Amino acid sequence: MAEITIKDIAKKCGVGVSTVSRAINNHPDINPATKRMIMDVIDETGFIPNNSARNLKRTDAKCIAVLVKGITNPLFSSMIKIIEEETQRSRYALVLRHVEEQEDEIDVALELEKEKRLRGIVFLGGLFDHTEEELKKLKVPFIFSTIGVNISDQVCKVDFSNIAVDDRLESEKMTEYLLGLGHRRIALITEKMGPIGSLRTQGYREAYAKRELDVPEELICYVREELDHYSMENGYLTTKELLESGEEVTAIYAVSDSLAIGACRAVLEAGKRIPEDISVAGYDGIELGEYYNPKLTTMKQPVEEIAKKTIWLLLDVIAQREEPQQIVFPAELVVRESTGPC
Secondary structure (H helix, E strand, C coil), X not given: CCCCCHHHHHHHHCCCHHHHHHHHCCCCCCCHHHHHHHHXXXXXXXXXXXXXXXXXXXXHHCXXXXXXXXXXXXXXXXXXXXXXXXXXXCCCEEEEEECXXXXXXXXXXXXXXXXXXXXXXXXXXXXXXXXXXXXXXXXXXXXXXXXXXXXXXXXXXXXXXXXXXXXXXXXHHHHHHHHHCCCCCXXXXXXXXXXXXXXXXXXXXXXXXXXXXXXXXHHEEECCCCCCCCCHHHHHHXXXXXXXXXXXXXXXXXXXXXXXXXXXHHHHHCXXXXXXXXXXXXXXXXXXXXXXXXXXXXXXXXXXXXXXXXXXXXXXXXXXXXXXXXXXXXCEEECCCCCCCC
């Protein structure tokens, strides 16, 4: 026997699919007698509403999309949870979409905009390299959150919101902290082409330049392209290769905590002590770093504040209570057990 669909229920009741959807979702805009009839037919047939079908009309009416580039980044897990909670509290539905590295998030957003009749869009992660012409294609309010963008640059004249920390500046602060401990041979574990890695690499270089020191180019180590760029495995393998090269290293700065934790494992396996022989520092402030042994020194992003401000601002712009804003949050240097004097 063929599976009963919402269309079958609508046909049996002599109503439209949208009316059945309203009955299932307890929508107030439906005649009580009609709702009772529909629910009786659903009980008789044993029809089980499909989640996506059940949400279809609701998402068409009030729906926000979150497009995530770098879904494996542990930083995004807690952010998505907060955004989801705040969205539901405001009676909006949420569409979560993973954007592949090679995909253009604007193209993905335009498809979703047509399909779901979105009210707003959150772009989470990735790189801001979109033209004014591309952004003008989006017809709903949108906000970039934790996107790799040089905050000091004037991007374009399109009204949109951007919330992030200044990756270049905060990375410079982390490198400056390690240089202040007397380290000069600071290895950098970073990505070659990625947006976040590029900005944090700039900060690393600028810290050396401000002290009029030569950057140890041989210690800038790029993670493996074929692996997740921000995985512990990539941090481990990249650091292991560095240590086996015989280059002198007194500190390692990884552009994410996940990479730094992998680096710690490689350092310990090589028979080195942390921080007595090699200091290790990360960036992001994920929870795992606080419970790793040794506890990880990091540049902590205010994840909860960024996530809440992201969704609150987007909802305010949708409701025309606020204008789009460019907001820069400060990061916090959290010194723990994994770093010490050279």
